[in-house]
Amino acid sequence: MRLFIGLDVSLDKTAICVISEHGEIIREAEAASEPEVLSRWLAELDGRVAVVGLEAGPLSQWLHRGLMEAGLDAVLMETRQVKGALNAMPIKTDRRDAEGIARLLHLGWFRPVHCKSVSAQETRAVLGARKAIQQNMIALEMSLRGLLRNFGLKVGAISRGRFEVRIRELADGNPMLETATAPMLRARETLRQELATLEKHVRQFAQDDPVCRRLMTMPGVGAVVALTFRAAVDDPTRFRSSKRIGPWVGLTPSRNQSGERDVSGGITKAGDVNLRRALCQAATVMMNRGRSTWLRTWGAQLAQRRGRKIAMVALARRIAVILHRIWIDGSVFQPDAAPKMI
Numbered sequence: 001m002r003l004f005i006g007l008d009v010s011l012d013k014t015a016i017c018v019i020s021e022h023g024e025i026i027r028e029a030e031a032a033s034e035p036e037v038l039s040r041w042l043a044e045l046d047g048r049v050a051v052v053g054l055e056a057g058p059l060s061q062w063l064h065r066g067l068m069e070a071g072l073d074a075v076l077m078e079t080r081q082v083k084g085a086l087n088a089m090p091i092k093t094d095r096r097d098a099e100g101i102a103r104l105l106h107l108g109w110f111r112p113v114h115c116k117s118v119s120a121q122e123t124r125a126v127l128g129a130r131k132a133i134q135q136n137m138i139a140l141e142m143s144l145r146g147l148l149r150n151f152g153l154k155v156g157a158i159s160r161g162r163f164e165v166r167i168r169e170l171a172d173g174n175p176m177l178e179t180a181t182a183p184m185l186r187a188r189e190t191l192r193q194e195l196a197t198l199e200k201h202v203r204q205f206a207q208d209d210p211v212c213r214r215l216m217t218m219p220g221v222g223a224v225v226a227l228t229f230r231a232a233v234d235d236p237t238r239f240r241s242s243k244r245i246g247p248w249v250g251l252t253p254s255r256n257q258s259g260e261r262d263v264s265g266g267i268t269k270a271g272d273v274n275l276r277r278a279l280c281q282a283a284t285v286m287m288n289r290g291r292s293t294w295l296r297t298w299g300a301q302l303a304q305r306r307g308r309k310i311a312m313v314a315l316a317r318r319i320a321v322i323l324h325r326i327w328i329d330g331s332v333f334q335p336d337a338a339p340k341m342i
Helices: 035-043 060-069 079-086 094-107 118-149 160-171 175-208 210-215 223-233 242-248 273-288 294-306 308-329
Strands: 002-009 013-020 025-032 048-055 074-077 253-258 261-267
Touching (some): 002 094, 013 035, 013 094, 025 035, 035 060, 048 079, 048 094, 074 079, 074 094, 079 094, 118 160, 118 223, 175 210, 175 223, 210 223, 210 308, 223 273, 242 308, 273 294
Parallel strands (some): 002 048
Antiparallel strands (some): 253 261
């Protein structure tokens, strides 16, 4: 008898639901969220495990890898699709969610998600640490601005290098303000130094990677964008065509059609939000500061016809397509000629 296993994963416990090929619930249980524990539990089942499904999430990549190494056919399921199906259930519990995942597996109504390699996850960890430090430094700067604004002291537009000097100038002569701003400035300086160190590592990682070096031959694509793209795509061969990158990263228009009603909306925003932001940043740099290339010319002409906002999204999408083609072909960016897309 073929069995379909749904796992609803949380930090400590995983709810398990086993459904037969006839759609009957065979067994329900809870187990620790550890691949060895889950593998042992599944090995004791009376029947052949057809597939094990779990929603893509923080622990899912690790559990998926452990289940696959144990010889089980495991699949990661797209979060938005699973949540859409589970939201239709009137009662939400971990047990019900596990059952819902098992039934989606049984029906075959799910979209599988690529399981990232360990190296891709490590790269994402470094980029995530960089982003966290950067955001905390910006948050401290905004807090300092707000603190002084209460006293009518305006920092104004100023470079990062002169920010501390400007804060000290404004707080000078007021012991209370000096006491309040001094530890915040020290914390900011520590974050600034750590960010500089981490960015040095990021640049080195990109230079040491042959794929990233080729990606960075495109104007506007630096170390962060190249590493973000490499970690997000991970395996370029899983896309049958370079043009499939655009919809995958959520940079294509949404559509809502029913009967005579057919409306095209904003971009779908599906896929990796960090990659989408990185591509938009690359498009912005290319349009504003990049050297003259056929791609920048194409973006400028589109901006004149359709507006800058639409042109930026279209340029970000095209950058993604070209980066994938560069990766697949083992080529570099040609500033004078558009590549042939497949």
